[in-house]
Each structure stands twice: as C-alpha cells, then as structure tokens.
Amino acid sequence: xxxxxxxxxxxxxxxxxxxxxxxNTLKRITKDFDVCVVGQNVSIYAKDYPGVExxxxxxxxxxxxxxxxxxxxxxxxxxxRYKPDIVHSIMPKAGLLAALAGIIGFVPVRxxxxxxxxxVGNKSIFKWIFYVFDWLINKLNTVCLTDSPSQSKFxxxxxxxxxxxxxxxxxxxxxxxxxxxxxxxxxMVDKKARxxxxxxxxxxxxxxxxxxxxxxxxxxxxxxxxxxxxxxxYPDCLLLFVGPDESDGELAALSLNDPALFQxxxxxxQVDNHEAYLAxxxxxxxxxxxxxxxxxxxxxxxxxxxxxxxxxxxxxxxxDNHKTGLLFPAGDVEALAEAMMSFLVNSEQLDAMGTAxxxxxxxxxxxxxxxxxxxxxxxxxxxxxx
Numbered sequence: 001x002x003x004x005x006x007x008x009x010x011x012x013x014x015x016x017x018x019x020x021x022x023x024n025t026l027k028r029i030t031k032d033f034d035v036c037v038v039g040q041n042v043s044i045y046a047k048d049y050p051g052v053e054x055x056x057x058x059x060x061x062x063x064x065x066x067x068x069x070x071x072x073x074x075x076x077x078x079x080x081r082y083k084p085d086i087v088h089s090i091m092p093k094a095g096l097l098a099a100l101a102g103i104i105g106f107v108p109v110r111x112x113x114x115x116x117x118x119x120v121g122n123k124s125i126f127k128w129i130f131y132v133f134d135w136l137i138n139k140l141n142t143v144c145l146t147d148s149p150s151q152s153k154f155x156x157x158x159x160x161x162x163x164x165x166x167x168x169x170x171x172x173x174x175x176x177x178x179x180x181x182x183x184x185x186x187x188m189v190d191k192k193a194r195x196x197x198x199x200x201x202x203x204x205x206x207x208x209x210x211x212x213x214x215x216x217x218x219x220x221x222x223x224x225x226x227x228x229x230x231x232x233x234y235p236d237c238l239l240l241f242v243g244p245d246e247s248d249g250e251l252a253a254l255s256l257n258d259p260a261l262f263q264x265x266x267x268x269x270q271v272d273n274h275e276a277y278l279a280x281x282x283x284x285x286x287x288x289x290x291x292x293x294x295x296x297x298x299x300x301x302x303x304x305x306x307x308x309x310x311x312x313x314x315x316x317x318x319x320d321n322h323k324t325g326l327l328f329p330a331g332d333v334e335a336l337a338e339a340m341m342s343f344l345v346n347s348e349q350l351d352a353m354g355t356a357x358x359x360x361x362x363x364x365x366x367x368x369x370x371x372x373x374x375x376x377x378x379x380x381x382x383x384x385x386x
C-alpha cells in the first residue's frame with residue numbers, strides 16, 4: 001500500500017451517470033488514487049478524464065436475472081484481475097452486484113452511496129423487494145453513505161443504519177459537489193447570449209427551468225400544469241423544459257390532446273451543457289416525488305439561481321427553505337404555481353435568494369470540499385483494512 005497509490009473501482013449502471021455524478025471526482029482523484037470506472041458503455045468518456053481506466057460491463061438498470069448473473073460473473077472476474085483496494089458503487093443495481101462481486105473478489109473495502117430509494121412511493125409488492133435490496137446492499141458493504149442527512153434519517157427509520165446510527169454523509173450533503181468554475185454566471189455571458197439567440201429568448205422574459213428526466217416521479221407533468229396557470233396572466237414568461245423524455249409516450253400524447261399545456265414551453269432533450277440553460281433561467285423548478293440530494297439544485301445555486309422544489313427527503317438539504325429557494329408539498333400543483341408566481345412578482349426575493357444560494361454553494365458544496373471528504377474516507381478505510 002505504501003509503495004503505490006490505492007486502487008479504486010467506481011461501479012455505475014448507465015454511462016450518463018459518469019459526467020453527472022462522478023465527473024467532479026474523476027477530475028481530482030487521479031493524483032491520489034489509481035481509478036477505474038466500470039459500467040454500461042462507460043468507456044465513451046475515456047477522452048474526457050485523462051488518467052482514468054475504463055471497463056465496460058452491461059449493468060442495465062432494469063432487472064433481468066440471466067443478464068444480471070452474467071454481469072455479476074464478469075464483474076467478479078474483473079475485480080479478481082484488477083485487485084482494487086476499494087470498490088465504490090452508486091445506483092441500486094450497481095450497488096448489489098458490486099457488493100457481491102467485491103466479497104467474492106476479495107476486495108478489502110466495499111462502499112456504496114445511496115442517492116434516493118426506488119421503493120419510495122411504490123405501492124406494489126416490488127416496494128419491499130427493492131427495500132430488501134437496499135438492506136442487503138448496506139449489510140454486504142464495509143460502509144454505506146448517503147448524499148443527504150435527511151436520506152440517512154429516512155433509511156435509519158426503516159432499519160438501515162451503520163452500527164445503530166444513521167448512515168454517514170460527506171460534509172453536509174451532495175454526491176460530489178459543484179464545480180464552481182464551470183457553474184459561474186460571470187463566465188457564461190457569451191454562452192448565455194448565443195443560446196438565448198438560438199432559442200429566441202429575449203432578455204426581458206422571465207424564464208423558469210426544469211432540468212431533469214421527463215418523468216412523473218421527477219414532476220415533469222406537475223411543472224407543465226403549474227406553468228400553464230401562470231401563462232394566462234404572464235404571457236411573457238417561459239419554461240425551459242430540459243431533459244430526456246422517459247415518459248413512455250405520455251408527454252407526446254399530452255402535447256396532442258392538450259396543447260395549451262405547452263404554450264410558452266421550450267422543450268429540449270438531453271444536453272451535456274446544462275450550465276448554459278441554467279444561465280438563461282431565473283428560477284429552477286424541481287417538483288420531484290423522489291430524489292437524492294438534487295445535484296442540479298446546487299449547480300443552479302452556484303450560478304445564483306434559486307430553486308423551487310418539493311418538500312421531500314434530499315431536497316430539504318439542498319434547498320434552504322425561504323433562504324435559497326422555496327419548498328412546497330410534493331404533488332401540490334397549486335402550491336407550485338403560487339411559488340412560481342412569487343418570483344414573478346417579487347424581484348427582491350429573486351435577488352436575495354439567488355445571492356444566498358451562491359454563498360451557500362461556495363461555503364458547503366464546492367467539488368474540492370466534497371473530494372477532500374471522500375479522499376479522507378478512502379484513506380481511513382484503507383488503513384483499517386490492512
């Protein structure tokens with residue numbers, strides 16, 4: 001151990017997780033650790049993160065016993081060959097397979113970070129199956145983390161703990177923090193102007209932004225309904241509706257059956273430069289029903305943009321209610337519309353919350369702060385395992 005850098009394997013499912021959840025860490029980790037990222041088609045990012053190794057294994061998010069068993073065998077073989085000191089996973093499928101493979105592959109330190117629970121709000125029998133998966137993940141790993149204190153408390157209340165205490169959190173929350181250099185409004189002036197011109201957005205227009213997967217659980221339908229109520233009184237406001245459509249055709253059908261919901265809505269698919277869209281926005285809206293910490297919230301905060309979010313586990317940590325944004329009861333479209341309206345009519349609230357959001361992001365959530373916490377944890381766990 002003393003003559004070489006510790007080896008770390010980060011395991012994910014889909015490749016999109018890499019820049020979104022691991023990017024800040026991968027830009028910093030190679031000076032302290034040898035690292036390899038494992039997951040479905042992750043090697044497409046090889047050029048973006050010099051010094052990081054990549055290994056593609058098909059870890060599909062959907063459950064498939066045959067495919068998952070094949071992935072488990074491949075992961076075991078890889079770990080036996082690579083011989084990491086630490087295997088660290090995120091996302092439920094990756095968490096369970098990485099824990100099992102880590103034990104069989106004799107990996108001394110196994111970690112998993114919970115970023116939200118898929119069983120929250122699930123009323124079918126699968127709720128308890130997914131709960132058992134999370135319980136197993138916690139039992140099979142050396143230690144599990146969460147990305148928010150409220151999530152740790154929530155899991156603790158459901159019997160998932162670390163030796164009788166809530167699962168630990170890096171800092172006061174977040175998965176890998178926010179890159180304050182990238183998410184900097186002062187550096188985005190030209191990009192903002194070009195994108196605004198492309199989207200035909202005028203400076204005087206007030207812009208709300210939804211930046212997430214377009215699904216019911218992310219509140220995509222709720223934000224459309226709430227925004228449609230504002231347009232009747234404020235026809236110059238806009239909604240930037242950004243993210244991949246994962247609604248299984250529901251949104252397409254809705255646009256045909258109720259086109260009024262899409263008035264003054266600019267719909268954009270998945271993007272890799274969401275900082276430019278946040279630069280255009282005045283307020284971020286995240287009316288999720290289930291969330292981890294809500295990385296997009298601190299991305300927006302770093303650019304001095306307040307957030308309107310659901311009063312749920314995770315978002316109660318990323319949004320300081322009435323200081324850096326507003327929380328409302330999940331699913332309450334009327335309350336969401338009222339929160340959006342409050343920013344339209346109160347420019348002082350917009351400015352004050354934007355400034356507070358930026359200050360809070362700098363103080364608690366910079367990527368450097370979060371990486372230092374992770375590095376310390378890695379080294380501490382490595383020392384205990386030898």
